[in-house]
Amino acid sequence: MLDIKLIRTQPDFIKECLAHKQIADGAALVDEVLRLDERRRTLLVEVEQLKRTRNEDSQQVARLKRSGEDATEIITRTREIGDRISTLDAESRGVEAALESKLLEIPNIHAPDVPIGADESENVEVGRWGDVPQFDFEPRPHWEIGEALNIIDFERGAKISGSRFYVLRGVGARLERALIAFMLDVHTARHGYTEIFPPFLVRSESMVGTGNLPKFGEDSYNIPGDDLWLVPTAEVPVTNLHRDEILDAGELPIKYAAYTACFRREAGAAGRDTRGIIRVHQFNKVEMVKFVTPETSYAELDSLRRDAEEILELLELPYRTVELCTGDLGFKGTKAYDVEVWLPAQDTYREISSCSNFEAFQARRASIRYRPLDAGGKPGKPEFVHILNGSGLAVGRTFAAILENFQNADGSVRIPRALQPYLGGLEVIEV
């Protein structure tokens, strides 16, 4: 959520930012917010004046009654004021609710240095690591390798749960578990994150806090009778850990790493990535979430991205990192990097981590603040923290990348050295 004061004072700037984000009705949205905000403040002034009068009158009633005098006249008069207040309050609540819901639909604005662009084709590559493997045979896609090794079972996954579900078995199941443990170990032991194991079901409020509701409800699975949602990412429960809290400046930065399964309906993805485990309804992911002071958030974004990249380096997987242009930045971010792993069979890099700074966008929605210290070290007024998050990494896609990058001509797959201890020393997966 954006600061209403910013919209009020710089509406044209906001409209321009929304246009860069390719938001078609951005200007109309801003105008509607301005209109509602104006109306809200007008009502507020009027109703507050009436309430003041009522408060004074009520105290007058109290005085009269105490001294045993008659108060019926003033009570009658105040009753009318009360009715007027009820009417205005009702209208005020309506306007307030409308304003709130509009505000929740307005995307975040981008940081000033983000490249302007229409879509992902205008993202800017900012780094590249590792040598793309050369094969003296035609590299096979991970779904073929996985089935041949009898570690991925698509058919039975579909039987049990439908399309875009799969089953891991044997070494496959263990590899998945190994990756999760490995990633969490690196982030906690080397990168200083605190491990969190959150609930996989969250309430609507939590989804609103991170920006997954009200606009993107179709993307997630909802449990209708219970107002619960299956987490689309650990970002949702972990960010909401500190909802409605005021943190001490000394606690920041707070860095959490959490594994969860992630559930996504992929409603708009019909026909895309239908094969393999790149795009499925349930996948595992280790997520990093940071709560930081505003001055440090862009430096924290850089280190967050590095923390994700280092996992790939330790796993010997080639990747590149792109900075998202305004058109690809999405709803919540001010600035974001995608880390993309090399997938030989697709002959391309595919997103395996997305690292974003949201500045105060989520903090404002979820009311997560901290108490800054002034020059003399005294605690001041609460301010919103900046929140960032990034995948570290998408486990299923890492699994696929390992199969494809380390495949041998005979169908076996080499296990990267860093992962071997997590697989009982296994060096190669063989048929």
Add this chain to the structure above:
RNA sequence: GGAGGGAUGGCAGAGCGGUUGAAUGCGACGGUCUUGAAAACCGUUGAGGCGCAAGUCUCCGGGGGUUCGAAUCCCUCUCCCUCCGCCA
């Protein structure tokens, strides 16, 4: 699932429907005293909206209601606790 009890400021804990945004204690911060510290004493100490400001309004788990007036009464939701049932 059934039966009860509860939710108040950073924490603990009062609060006959009428100067209660809220006693008191602890904590924190500032000061006095001290070579320094402790103790003692004094003072300060919630959040938000509108407003240039003075100020004003709102908030005692959330929402709604009764009333001239609600932390206090009523309804409802959420969460927590105790007992029973069920259960990995």
